[in-house]
Amino acid sequence: xxxxxxxxxxxxxxxxxxxxxxxxxxxxxxxxxxxxxxxxxxxxxxxxxxxxxxxxxxxxxxxxxxxxxxxxxxxxxxxxxxxxxxxxxxxxxxxxxxxxxxxxxxxxxxxxxxxxxxxxxxxxxxxxxxxxxxxxxxxxxxxxxxxxxxxxxxxxxxxxxxxxxxxxxxxxxxxxxxxxxxxxxxxxxxxxxxxxxxxxxxxxxxxxxxxxxxxxxxxxxxxxxxxxxxxxxxxxxxxxxxxxxxxxxxxxxxxxxxxxxxxxxxxxxxxxxxxxxxxxxxxxxxxxxxxxxxxxxxxxxxxxxxxxxxxxxxxxxxxxxxxxxxxxxxxxxxxxxxxxxxxxxxxxxxxxxxxxxxxxxxxxxxxxxxxxxxxxxxxxxxxxxxxxxxxxxxxxxxxxxxxxxxxxxxxxxxxxxxxxxxxxxxxxxxxxxxxxxxxxxxxxxxxxxxxxxxxxxxxxxxxxxxxxxxxxxxxxxxxxxxxxxxxxxx
Numbered sequence: 001x002x003x004x005x006x007x008x009x010x011x012x013x014x015x016x017x018x019x020x021x022x023x024x025x026x027x028x029x030x031x032x033x034x035x036x037x038x039x040x041x042x043x044x045x046x047x048x049x050x051x052x053x054x055x056x057x058x059x060x061x062x063x064x065x066x067x068x069x070x071x072x073x074x075x076x077x078x079x080x081x082x083x084x085x086x087x088x089x090x091x092x093x094x095x096x097x098x099x100x101x102x103x104x105x106x107x108x109x110x111x112x113x114x115x116x117x118x119x120x121x122x123x124x125x126x127x128x129x130x131x132x133x134x135x136x137x138x139x140x141x142x143x144x145x146x147x148x149x150x151x152x153x154x155x156x157x158x159x160x161x162x163x164x165x166x167x168x169x170x171x172x173x174x175x176x177x178x179x180x181x182x183x184x185x186x187x188x189x190x191x192x193x194x195x196x197x198x199x200x201x202x203x204x205x206x207x208x209x210x211x212x213x214x215x216x217x218x219x220x221x222x223x224x225x226x227x228x229x230x231x232x233x234x235x236x237x238x239x240x241x242x243x244x245x246x247x248x249x250x251x252x253x254x255x256x257x258x259x260x261x262x263x264x265x266x267x268x269x270x271x272x273x274x275x276x277x278x279x280x281x282x283x284x285x286x287x288x289x290x291x292x293x294x295x296x297x298x299x300x301x302x303x304x305x306x307x308x309x310x311x312x313x314x315x316x317x318x319x320x321x322x323x324x325x326x327x328x329x330x331x332x333x334x335x336x337x338x339x340x341x342x343x344x345x346x347x348x349x350x351x352x353x354x355x356x357x358x359x360x361x362x363x364x365x366x367x368x369x370x371x372x373x374x375x376x377x378x379x380x381x382x383x384x385x386x387x388x389x390x391x392x393x394x395x396x397x398x399x400x401x402x403x404x405x406x407x408x409x410x411x412x413x414x415x416x417x418x419x420x421x422x423x424x425x426x427x428x429x430x431x432x433x434x435x436x437x438x439x440x441x442x443x444x445x446x447x448x449x450x451x452x453x454x455x456x457x458x459x460x461x462x463x464x465x466x467x468x469x470x471x472x473x474x475x476x477x478x479x480x481x482x483x484x485x486x487x488x489x490x
Contacts (some may be wrong), residue, residue, distance in 0.1 A: 005047035009055040012039050017062050032067050045103060052097065118145055122231070126238040132158070132168075135242065139235040140169045143216055143228070158204075158212040158239075168212075193225050202228055204236040211239050272316075275308035282308075307352040317379065332459060337374040339367055339402055339411070346381040353389050354398070362401045370409065370481060376456045377481075380464075383449035384413040384477045391417030391475070404483075408462070411479040420475050425466040429454045450477075457481065 016039035020032045036059040044052035064074055125138040136156055143154050154171035193202040204212035214232050282301040290298065340363055347359055370377070388398050392415045399414035420428060429450050454464045457479055467476040 005051040009051040013058040155215045206240045275312040278308040332373045336369045380453040388415035413477045
């Protein structure tokens, strides 16, 4: 392969000689010396300095042999031709040298651009990496581009916490380095790469400590060592970033868990103890002073027990539903149900909660049956009605309206309360989010009702939205349910 450029130079000179003989027939006034100079430039552009110098010398000899008197000899009769030949040789050599250098510089520039492009791709892969495996793959691929040839080896060790380092990547023929030798090198590598024979070692380290160790074979020249160091530093920062993100996510999860636990305990202590206290108080009064109460007072106490027991049951049901939703164990048992029946049952179960409120129901007679889990839809409506009752004024009005809109049915529960600010219309569906703005009942709820409602409706493929009242006052809670069929899978 090394002789090919020189053979190419000889071939170009031969073709140039042939063209020089034809030149007077084609271009009578053209210069043969320029033709030979062009041939030298062609060789210089395609080959290195050596072939270009060979082409210059052969062109000098050929021009002298064929085209200067006396012909077919290397003698020169005219002193002026001697000067011409000497200058021809100098110009050919200089131009060939310049062309060769330009070619070399262009090759180096292309190689530099290729390295920059590879480094850019490497940095982009590190920036977009979501896990340690992606970082290690990117590092191994980039190190493979540094290998001098097909023969080489790459090995990467990673330390996880207090566990001993483990080998995570292996490329190439690594029989020259035993696993125990690689492990022993871990403590010997300092801040600079360690060169030992054909192997170069460098740590993956940040300010927080050493993460891993990279070992690779190849020529241990300064440029290659510096490139290895730069790549390892970038990969170490990417791994450290991923670990910090994981630690942050874990800390966030722990914090959210603690917040949920605190909120749950607060909800249980408030929403369960309050009805229990009323039940215990009423039941104790009936047991101790039952005979002293009039029949009307006893019925009132029994009604209190029943109402608070129902209220307690709703709280417990919400807690159970929240648990099932959080664990993804909410299963749907669909059947054809009439929306009239669901709304009527929900209103009947909230008779004591609604009290003096007027409930106006507007449902078209031609509304189709719904293929839903009836009890879940009823529980969602109960949560919405309970919320509307809590925020409605005395002797206020609650509206329930249903309409068909294309392939879905929407149900709205409207109240005359203070409304929900636009900034809170999504927040109200968060777990344990509750406010004290009610006109009839100023107790703070558990903050589970709307969250559970959205979860139940979402399980059916629908959605729940908080909308402003029609007149700018009050709130509209809209449920939308798709008109699914028994063949449609939830």
